[in-house]
Amino acid sequence: MSGALELRGVTVRYHQRGAHGGVVSAVDDVSLEIADGEMLGLVGESGCGKTTLGRAILALVPLAAGEIHWQGRRIDDVGARRFRALRRELQFVFQDPNACLDPRMTIGGSVAEPLRALAPALDAAGREARVTAILAEVGLAPDLAGRYPHQLSGGQLQRAVIARALIVDPRLVVCDEPVSALDVSVQGQIVNLLARIRRERGLASLFISHNLAIVARLCERILVMYRGRIVETASRDALIGAPLHPYTRELLDAVPAIDPGARRRVRARPLDRADTSLAADSPACPFAARCPHAIARCRSERPLLQPAQDGRLVACHRAGEWPAGLPPAAAG
Amino acid sequence: MSAGLWRDAVRQLRADRLALACLAILVLLVLLAVAGPWLLDYREDEIDWDNMAVAPFSVDGHWLGTDRLGRDLLVRTLFGLRVSLAIALAATLVSLVIGVSWGAMAGYLRGRSDALMMRFVDVLYSLPQVFFVIILTVVFGRGPLTLLLAIGAFGWLTMARIVRGQALSLREREFVEAAVVGGAGTLRIVGRHIVPNLLGPVIVYATLTVPQVILVESFLSFLGIGIQEPLASLGNLIADGAAEMETAPWILAVPAGCLVLLVFCFNFLGDSLRDALDPRDR
Amino acid sequence: MALLEIRGLTVDFSGERRIRAVDHIDLSIEREERVAIVGESGSGKSQLLLACIGLLAANGRSAGSVRFDGAELIGAGDPAAGVRGRGIGFVFQDASGSLTPHRRIGDQLAEAAIAARGCERGAALAEALRMIERVRLPDARRCLAQYPHELSGGMRQRVAIAAALMSQPRLLFADEPTTALDVTVQAEVMTLIDELCRDLGMALLLVTHDIGVVAALADRIAVMYAGRIVECAAASAFLGDPRHPYSAGLLASVPTLADAHGTELRTIAGSPPAPGSAFTGCRFEPRCPRAAARCRAEDPPLAVHGRSTVACHFPLRGEGGT
Numbered sequence: 001m002s003g004a005l006e007l008r009g010v011t012v013r014y015h016q017r018g019a020h021g022g023v024v025s026a027v028d029d030v031s032l033e034i035a036d037g038e039m040l041g042l043v044g045e046s047g048c049g050k051t052t053l054g055r056a057i058l059a060l061v062p063l064a065a066g067e068i069h070w071q072g073r074r075i076d077d078v079g080a081r082r083f084r085a086l087r088r089e090l091q092f093v094f095q096d097p098n099a100c101l102d103p104r105m106t107i108g109g110s111v112a113e114p115l116r117a118l119a120p121a122l123d124a125a126g127r128e129a130r131v132t133a134i135l136a137e138v139g140l141a142p143d144l145a146g147r148y149p150h151q152l153s154g155g156q157l158q159r160a161v162i163a164r165a166l167i168v169d170p171r172l173v174v175c176d177e178p179v180s181a182l183d184v185s186v187q188g189q190i191v192n193l194l195a196r197i198r199r200e201r202g203l204a205s206l207f208i209s210h211n212l213a214i215v216a217r218l219c220e221r222i223l224v225m226y227r228g229r230i231v232e233t234a235s236r237d238a239l240i241g242a243p244l245h246p247y248t249r250e251l252l253d254a255v256p257a258i259d260p261g262a263r264r265r266v267r268a269r270p271l272d273r274a275d276t277s278l279a280a281d282s283p284a285c286p287f288a289a290r291c292p293h294a295i296a297r298c299r300s301e302r303p304l305l306q307p308a309q310d311g312r313l314v315a316c317h318r319a320g321e322w323p324a325g326l327p328p329a330a331a332g
Numbered sequence: 333m334s335a336g337l338w339r340d341a342v343r344q345l346r347a348d349r350l351a352l353a354c355l356a357i358l359v360l361l362v363l364l365a366v367a368g369p370w371l372l373d374y375r376e377d378e379i380d381w382d383n384m385a386v387a388p389f390s391v392d393g394h395w396l397g398t399d400r401l402g403r404d405l406l407v408r409t410l411f412g413l414r415v416s417l418a419i420a421l422a423a424t425l426v427s428l429v430i431g432v433s434w435g436a437m438a439g440y441l442r443g444r445s446d447a448l449m450m451r452f453v454d455v456l457y458s459l460p461q462v463f464f465v466i467i468l469t470v471v472f473g474r475g476p477l478t479l480l481l482a483i484g485a486f487g488w489l490t491m492a493r494i495v496r497g498q499a500l501s502l503r504e505r506e507f508v509e510a511a512v513v514g515g516a517g518t519l520r521i522v523g524r525h526i527v528p529n530l531l532g533p534v535i536v537y538a539t540l541t542v543p544q545v546i547l548v549e550s551f552l553s554f555l556g557i558g559i560q561e562p563l564a565s566l567g568n569l570i571a572d573g574a575a576e577m578e579t580a581p582w583i584l585a586v587p588a589g590c591l592v593l594l595v596f597c598f599n600f601l602g603d604s605l606r607d608a609l610d611p612r613d614r
Numbered sequence: 615m616a617l618l619e620i621r622g623l624t625v626d627f628s629g630e631r632r633i634r635a636v637d638h639i640d641l642s643i644e645r646e647e648r649v650a651i652v653g654e655s656g657s658g659k660s661q662l663l664l665a666c667i668g669l670l671a672a673n674g675r676s677a678g679s680v681r682f683d684g685a686e687l688i689g690a691g692d693p694a695a696g697v698r699g700r701g702i703g704f705v706f707q708d709a710s711g712s713l714t715p716h717r718r719i720g721d722q723l724a725e726a727a728i729a730a731r732g733c734e735r736g737a738a739l740a741e742a743l744r745m746i747e748r749v750r751l752p753d754a755r756r757c758l759a760q761y762p763h764e765l766s767g768g769m770r771q772r773v774a775i776a777a778a779l780m781s782q783p784r785l786l787f788a789d790e791p792t793t794a795l796d797v798t799v800q801a802e803v804m805t806l807i808d809e810l811c812r813d814l815g816m817a818l819l820l821v822t823h824d825i826g827v828v829a830a831l832a833d834r835i836a837v838m839y840a841g842r843i844v845e846c847a848a849a850s851a852f853l854g855d856p857r858h859p860y861s862a863g864l865l866a867s868v869p870t871l872a873d874a875h876g877t878e879l880r881t882i883a884g885s886p887p888a889p890g891s892a893f894t895g896c897r898f899e900p901r902c903p904r905a906a907a908r909c910r911a912e913d914p915p916l917a918v919h920g921r922s923t924v925a926c927h928f929p930l931r932g933e934g935g936t
Binding site: 155185189212213250259 | 854
Binding site for chain 2: 058060084087088091092094096099100101102103104105110113114116117118161164168
C-alpha cells in the first residue's frame with residue numbers, strides 16, 4: 001500500500017555532550033505510512049524521539065538516513081527552497097502556544113503569515129478574509145485577530161495555532177502534543193476541535209502525544225515509540241485490548257484510574273533502573289533494563305520490528321508467548 | 333520580549349525619579365539646541381566688539397558671557413550642542429542600522445556565514461579607531477561628514493556583537509520554527525521576528541552609544557581633527573576654553589558643563605533603561 | 615489539635631494591579647492524613663503552598679494564620695530553614711528546586727540532616743545512605759557520589775524526596791511532584807510517596823492539577839478554583855459523588871481508555887479565569903452548565919452537603935458525577 005505520507009528507515013542523529021557523549025539516535029530506523037485522511041497516533045514518553053520525528057517530516061531537522069515520500073515523490077532530499085512549496089501541503093501544530101506565537105505580532109498577523117509565502121497571489125484584503133474565515137472555523141471570535149498573545153487564554157491561543165496551520169489548506173498536519181500545555185478542562189475542547197476539523201476537511205494527520213487515552217479517542221491506528229524506535233503498531237482496539245509489547249502494557253497501566261476503588265488498587269512497581277543512555281548501535285533491546293519479562297536474549301540481541309497476528313508489528317523477542325496480549329500488572 | 337515586559341519597564345522607569353529627571357533634562361537640552369539660538373539676540377559668529385571676554389551675568393544680553401572674540405557664549409554653546417547632538421544621533425543611527433542588520437543576520441544564519449561575518453567584526457574591532465579616523469580625515473578632508481563616516485565605521489561593531497548574541501538565542505525559539513513551517517524566508521524571519529524581539533537591548537545600547545559618540549567627537553574636535561572653526565561643536569569650544577582657562581574660566585566651564593550634563597544624562601538614562609528591561613523577578 | 619491549621623489564608627501580589635491569588639482559605643490536616651489540593655491554572659494552589667512555607671515572590675504578601683503544631687508559620691523569620699527545622703519537608707515540581715547542581719548528592723543530603731538536627735557528619739552520611747535506599751534507588755553508594763544531572767528525572771525526584779525526609783518531617787508539602795515526569799515514572803513516584811507516608815507516619819499536603827495522580831493516594835481531596843476552595847471531601851466520596859459542578863466537570867474531562875473511540879471528550883466551556891480577575895457572585899458561574907440568576911448575584915459560601923463541603927447554590931445531588 002502506498003500511502004500519502006511514507007517514511008522508510010528514517011534515522012535522525014545528534015551529538016550529545018556530557019557524561020554519555022557520542023552520537024545518539026533520536027530517531028532510529030522508523031518506517032510508517034499515513035493514508036489520505038487517516039489520523040495516525042504516535043505515543044511515547046519524553047526522549048523517545050516522537051517530537052524529532054514530527055520535525056523531520058517537516059524538514060526542520062536533517063535526516064541521517066532513510067527516505068520520506070509524500071504523494072509518491074521523495075521529499076527528504078529536496079533543497080530548502082524547493083521544500084517551501086511543499087509547506088502548503090504539510091503543516092505542523094506546536095505544543096506550547098505561548099512559545100510558538102511571536103509575542104510581538106497580533107494573532108491575526110501570526111495566523112496570516114503562512115499566506116504571505118505560500119499564497120503570494122492574495123492581497124491584504126484577501127488575507128484578511130481568509131483569516132476571518134479560519135478563525136470562525138476554529139471557534140475564535142473575529143475581533144481577537146487584533147489582540148496580542150498575552151491577552152488570550154491558553155485554549156484560545158492553541159486554537160489560533162491550529163488556525164495558522166490550517167489557513168493554507170494542507171493535506172497533512174503533524175500535531176505535536178497539541179493539548180499537553182493546556183488545562184485539563186480545556187484539553188477536551190481542542191481535542192474535539194481537531195476531531196471535527198479532520199472529519200470536515202478529510203485531513204490526514206499524525207497525532208503525537210504521551211497521553212494514550214487521548215490518542216485512543218482520536219486515532220484508529222497507533223504506533224508506540226521507545227528510545228527512537230517503533231516497538232509496536234496496531235489498531236486502536238487491538239493495542240488497548242491485547243498489547244503485545246511490555247512497554248505498551250506499562251503505558252496502559254499508567255493511565256490513571258479515578259474511580260472510588262482506585263485507592264485499593266495501588267500497584268507495586270518495579271524499581272527505577274539506572275538510566276544508561278545507549279549508543280546508536282548497542283546490541284541489547286533498549287527496554288531490557290526496565291522490562292519485567294526480559295530474558296538473556298533481550299540483553300544481547302536487539303529485537304526487530306516484525307509482523308505478529310492480524311497485520312500488527314511488534315519488536316519483542318517474546319511477543320509470540322502472549323498472543324492474547326499482556327494482562328495488566330498484578331495488584332500489589 | 334512580550335508586551336508585558338514593556339509595560340513593567342515603563343512602570344519601573346516612571347518610578348525612577350532620577351531617570352525621569354535625566355530624561356527631562358535631555359529633552360530640554362534638545363529643545364534648546366534646536367530652538368534656542370533663534371530666541372536669543374546674538375548669532376553664533378557675531379562679534380560684539382564692546383564686550384569681549386566678559387563674565388556671565390555681568391553684561392545685559394550676554395547671559396553666559398562671551399569668549400575672547402566677543403561671541404556670545406550661550407549661543408555658541410547651544411550651536412555646539414546642536415552640532416554635537418546631530419552628529420551623535422546620526423552616527424548612532426548609522427551604527428544601529430548596520431549593527432542590527434549585521435548582527436541579526438549573522439546570529440540567524442549561524443555556521444560559516446556567521447563565523448565570517450563576526451570575524452570581520454573582530455578584525456575591525458582590533459584596529460585603533462582614532463588612528464583610522466585621522467587617516468580618513470587626511471584622505472577625505474576634515475568636516476562633519478568625514479567625522480560621521482569615521483565614527484559610524486566603528487560604532488556599529490559592538491552593536492553587531494550584542495545583537496548577534498541575542499539573535500542566536502532567539503532563533504531557537506519556537507515561533508521562529510513556526511515561521512519556517514509557514515514558509516517564511518530568511519529575510520522575513522530576521523526582519524519580522526528576530527529584530528523586533530531584540531529591541532530591548534538595542535534601545536539600551538543605542539542610548540549608551542550616543543554619549544560615547546559625543547565624547548569621541550568632542551575629543552577629535554578638541555584635537556583639531558573634527559569639527560573646524562567657525563563651526564562650533566562642544567569639542568572645539570572646550571579647546572578654545574582650555575586656552576583661556578586661567579583668565580576667563582567660563583569660556584571652558586560653560587561648554588564643558590554642558591558636555592558633562594549631556595553625557596551624564598544619557599548614561600544614567602541608558603543604565604536605568606537597562607535595569608528596567610532586565611527580566612528578573614517577573 | 616490538627617497538625618496543620620490554615621485559617622483565612624490570603625495571598626496578594628502587588629504590581630500593576632493588586633492580584634489576589636488566594637482568597638481566605640480554611641483547611642486543616644490531621645496527623646498522618648493525606649490531603650490533595652486539585653486545581654488548574656489561576657486557582658492559586660501553588661501560591662497557597664508557597665505561602666505556608668514562606669517562599670512567596672518578593673511582591674507577594676500573605677495574611678491570615680497557618681499553624682503547624684500550634685506554632686504560627688506566617689511571618690516567621692527565615693522561611694525555609696525554620697520550616698524544615700519544625701518538622702515540615704517539601705518537594706518541588708522540579709527537583710532542581712531542591713538540589714544544587716554542583717554538589718554531590720551525598721553531601722547535599724548530609725547537609726540537610728546536619729542543618730535540621732545538628733548531627734555530626736558521619737552519622738549524617740550514614741543516614742543519607744539509608745534514605746537513598748529507602749526511596750528505592752539502586753546502587754545507593756554510587757548514587758551518593760553522583761551529581762544530580764547524572765540521574766534521570768524520576769531518580770532525581772526520588773533524591774529530592776529523600777532530601778525532604780532528612781529532617782524527619784511530620785508533614786510533607788509537595789507541589790506537583792510528578793508533573794515534570796513521564797507517565798510511567800509518575801506512578802512509581804506516587805507509590806513511593808504513598809509508602810513513605812505510611813511507614814514514617816507523615817501527613818501529606820499535595821498540590822496538583824492532575825486528579826488521576828491523587829485518586830489512589832489521597833484521604834481527602836480539596837478542589838480550588840480562582841483562589842477559593844469550592845469543594846472538600848473524603849477521596850472516595852469525592853470521586854464517586856462530586857457535588858460541585860466544577861469538580862464533576864473536571865472528573866468527567868479526564869480521558870480514560872474505557873471511553874469509546876470517536877466520541878467527543880467531555881469538557882468545561884470557557885477557560886479558568888486569570889488571577890486577579892474581578893468577580894461578582896460565584897466565580898465558576900460563567901462556565902457552569904447549571905448557572906442561574908442567583909449564581910450571578912451571590913457568591914456561595916462553603917456549606918456541608920451530604921459527605922462534602924461545597925461552595926455552590928445548587929450542588930449536585932448524588933447523581934454520580936453527571
